[in-house]
Amino acid sequence: MRAHEAGALHGDLGSRGPAWLRTPEDVNALVPQLWPRTVTRDAAGALEIGGVSVAELAADYGTPAYLLDEDDLRARCRDFASAFSGADVYYAGKSFICKAVVRVVEEEGLFLDVCSGGELAVALAAGFPPERIGFHGNNKSESELRRALEAGVGRIVVDSFYEIARLSALATELGKRPGVLIRVTVGVEAHTHEFIATAHEDQKFGFSLAGGSAFAAAAQILDDDVLDLRGLHSHIGSQIFDTSGFEVSARRILELQAQIRDARGVELPELDLGGGFGIAYTTQDDPSTPGDLAKRINKIVEAECEMASLRKPHLSIEPGRAIVGPSVFTLYEVGTVKDREGIRTYVSVDGGMSDNIRTALYDASYSATMANRRSDAEPMLARVVGKHCESGDIVVKDEFLPSDVQPGDLLAVPGTGAYCRSMASNYNHVPRPPVVAVRDGAARVIVRRETEDDLLALDVG
Numbered sequence: 251m252r253a254h255e256a257g258a259l260h261g262d263l264g265s266r267g268p269a270w271l272r273t274p275e276d277v278n279a280l281v282p283q284l285w286p287r288t289v290t291r292d293a294a295g296a297l298e299i300g301g302v303s304v305a306e307l308a309a310d311y312g313t314p315a316y317l318l319d320e321d322d323l324r325a326r327c328r329d330f331a332s333a334f335s336g337a338d339v340y341y342a343g344k345s346f347i348c349k350a351v352v353r354v355v356e357e358e359g360l361f362l363d364v365c366s367g368g369e370l371a372v373a374l375a376a377g378f379p380p381e382r383i384g385f386h387g388n389n390k391s392e393s394e395l396r397r398a399l400e401a402g403v404g405r406i407v408v409d410s411f412y413e414i415a416r417l418s419a420l421a422t423e424l425g426k427r428p429g430v431l432i433r434v435t436v437g438v439e440a441h442t443h444e445f446i447a448t449a450h451e452d453q454k455f456g457f458s459l460a461g462g463s464a465f466a467a468a469a470q471i472l473d474d475d476v477l478d479l480r481g482l483h484s485h486i487g488s489q490i491f492d493t494s495g496f497e498v499s500a501r502r503i504l505e506l507q508a509q510i511r512d513a514r515g516v517e518l519p520e521l522d523l524g525g526g527f528g529i530a531y532t533t534q535d536d537p538s539t540p541g542d543l544a545k546r547i548n549k550i551v552e553a554e555c556e557m558a559s560l561r562k563p564h565l566s567i568e569p570g571r572a573i574v575g576p577s578v579f580t581l582y583e584v585g586t587v588k589d590r591e592g593i594r595t596y597v598s599v600d601g602g603m604s605d606n607i608r609t610a611l612y613d614a615s616y617s618a619t620m621a622n623r624r625s626d627a628e629p630m631l632a633r634v635v636g637k638h639c640e641s642g643d644i645v646v647k648d649e650f651l652p653s654d655v656q657p658g659d660l661l662a663v664p665g666t667g668a669y670c671r672s673m674a675s676n677y678n679h680v681p682r683p684p685v686v687a688v689r690d691g692a693a694r695v696i697v698r699r700e701t702e703d704d705l706l707a708l709d710v711g
């Protein structure tokens with residue numbers, strides 16, 4: 251029995267729906283919410299990105315490779331900036347950072363959120379204006395804080411009483427007056443379609459709202475001569491589709507804002523609601539547009555300010571995934587195809603958990619399509635796996651691929667711009683893939699492929 255027949259017998263195939271509804275046409279289709287906007291199939295059915303065929307890109311740069319649609323990335327930056335006009339959009343560099351992307355972010359008028367000395371170094375090396383940088387982290391070191399102060403970073407989001415003391419001492423020593431936000435744990439945890447609004451204080455980030463430490467942190471910073479308290483910050487989670495979590499977090503954080511006003515006579519001028527906006531990884535996901543998000547978030551903040559008789563603070567948000575995630579797909583070459591009789595077909599590609607750990611780590615769902623040709627072969631249920639020595643090395647758990655997929659075919663996995671290259675590893679000493687930006691018929695490497703020499707260069711024993 252072929253795997254696709256087994257799938258048909260089992261009926262429900264995970265998030266992919268029943269097999270008998272799949273046609274070759276479905277399997278060749280490029281569902282728009284999954285793909286960067288310049289991606290199309292050419293006359294022969296091969297994918298093109300930015301006007302360049304993936305076969306050409308594979309020949310020139312090898313596989314696996316992360317292919318970045320630069321026009322798509324720029325358009326997503328612009329969509330957020332214009333939807334949230336009047337607010338500041340900080341691109342969350344942890345989702346993916348390199349000098350070329352930092353330059354795009356700057357050219358498109360966004361701000362930048364970094365969360366380590368390394369990310370700060372990339373931003374500064376790319377010439378990003380330091381006053382437009384926000385610096386996050388629950389355990390920033392003294393040397394990281396010093397570098398941020400010396401560079402003139404616009405704001406530092408403090409996360410502990412130790413950090414407040416450390417920052418105050420450094421600012422005094424360096425004669426600086428840094429802008430500071432307080433990261434508040436609002437007791438809301440949101441993941442994808444649902445959120446939980448109680449009892450999520452049990453985590454390492456931020457100052458507790460319920461326990462009173464957020465208020466105490468505000469009081470301590472207001473009493474400090476060198477720290478300039480600009481506002482409060484909350485980030486409730488990632489890959490969120492439902493804005494009700496933001497509603498609860500905005501309400502709770504604005505109650506704290508009112509409490510600070512009542513106790514200290516100060517209305518903090520800024521409010522940051524963090525990032526976390528979801529994207530489509532499969533056809534089952536239906537994310538909001540930046541326009542919808544902006545409308546809902548502004549409405550929530552305005553309503554909550556009115557209830558608490560507060561002036562609306564200057565708003566900022568920190569999207570990472572929703573900006574860079576959909577602009578990239580990973581291109582792999584198929585090496586083997588194994589039909590596990592009666593169960594499913596395993597399609598092995600030349601990368602895996604070292605270039606995309608999200609499936610193994612978070613049980614994340616992805617999609618895949620044949621990238622070098624169109625096929626009229628019957629669809630079969632496949633599992634796309636990598637080349638690592640671990641059975642959990644899965645790239646795409648369930649996908650319908652043409653049943654004639656064979657070694658040498660190219661597969662494209664969309665939605666890999668965020669938290670794939672940035673979380674890539676050298677597991678099994680597999681060098682990390684390059685990032686190739688494509689635009690207007692031209693491709694350029696923005697992060698080169700790692701080599702075995704790079705790996706051996708670290709091995710100095």
Ligand code: LLP
Pocket residue numbers: 342344345363386485487488489524525526527568569570571572608612668669
């Ligand atoms: N702001 C703060 C304070 C954050 O902690 C994060 C993400 C963001 C903004 C950006 O969130 P985004 O818009 O990209 O969802 N590795 C995980 C995601 C970890 C996110 C950590 N913080 C993943 O692959 O799903």
